[in-house]
Amino acid sequence: NAGVMQNPRHLVRRRGQEARLRCSPVKGHSHVYWYRQLPEEGLKFMVYLQKENIIDESGMPKERFSAEFPKEGPSILRIQQVVRGDSAAYFCASSLKTVQENTEAFFGQGTRLTVV
Amino acid sequence: KQEVTQIPAALSVPEGENLVLNCSFTDSAIYNLQWFRQDPGKGLTSLLLIQSSQREQTSGRLNASLDKSSGRSTLYIAASQPGDSATYLCAVKDSSGTYKYIFGTGTRLKVLA
Numbered sequence: 001n002a003g004v005m006q007n008p009r010h011l012v013r014r015r016g017q018e019a020r021l022r023c024s025p026v027k028g029h030s031h032v033y034w035y036r037q038l039p040e041e042g043l044k045f046m047v048y049l050q051k052e053n054i055i056d057e058s059g060m061p062k063e064r065f066s067a068e069f070p071k072e073g074p075s076i077l078r079i080q081q082v083v084r085g086d087s088a089a090y091f092c093a094s095s096l097k098t099v100q101e102n103t104e105a106f107f108g109q110g111t112r113l114t115v116v
Numbered sequence: 117k118q119e120v121t122q123i124p125a126a127l128s129v130p131e132g133e134n135l136v137l138n139c140s141f142t143d144s145a146i147y148n149l150q151w152f153r154q155d156p157g158k159g160l161t162s163l164l165l166i167q168s169s170q171r172e173q174t175s176g177r178l179n180a181s182l183d184k185s186s187g188r189s190t191l192y193i194a195a196s197q198p199g200d201s202a203t204y205l206c207a208v209k210d211s212s213g214t215y216k217y218i219f220g221t222g223t224r225l226k227v228l229a
Contacts, residue, residue, distance in 0.1 A: 033216060042205065043160075043219040056214035091159065093217065103209070105150060105217055109159035 004094050006108035013082050013115050021077040021111045025094030032075045033093040033105070034067060043091060049075060082115045118143045118210045122220035129196055130228050137191040137223045139206035144184045147209040151180050151191050154203045154222070164191070168211075196227045
């Protein structure tokens with residue numbers, strides 16, 4: 001019973017390249033959240049997705065960033081034309097149901113993106 | 117807009133002490149509150165989940181309380197150990213919007229041997 005799996009764990013990209021971060025939620029979970037953590041800072045919400053739908057992308061920059069959670073396969077966070085300021089740890093979380101108070105969020109180990 | 121604050125930002129205590137970490141939130145419309153632990157360069161480990169209808173939860177040496185009306189939660193760690201050294205994060209599941217989790221800024225705890 002694997003938890004949330006993120007890959008790669010570490011990713012190095014040159015400025016201007018694309019970064020693709022993958023998140024496989026806990027088996028059976030249909031809700032996925034992406035967060036960004038800058039060094040020495042807390043986790044900032046980026047986007048919340050259900051299968052094939054973006055529910056809330058209020059925390060995601062309007063340009064260069066996109067996210068998807070297809071019917072089959074992992075959720076993908078895509079960053080185009082990366083800049084040094086995109087360097088951060090990106091965490092994915094999943095949960096089973098959303099509108100219940102006993103729903104627990106499970107987090108992955110994160111992908112640490114370094115832009116050089 | 118929900119905002120979550122944690123005090124203190126950093127804490128250093130000798131081994132064996134009991135300690136309290138604080139978390140406050142501005143909007144009491146929450147589904148639940150979770151406490152997490154994060155080790156340097158690592159992911160988040162869930163410690164305790166308190167439902168909005170609950171007052172507290174306990175796991176081993178950890179006890180978390182929730183006072184929704186005043187917008188506060190505390191994490192109590194009994195008999196602290198060096199292995200407890202980590203950053204502790206609280207997160208509320210917002211029920212007034214799209215049910216996303218909103219995190220506090222964290223408390224960096226160091227337990228000295």
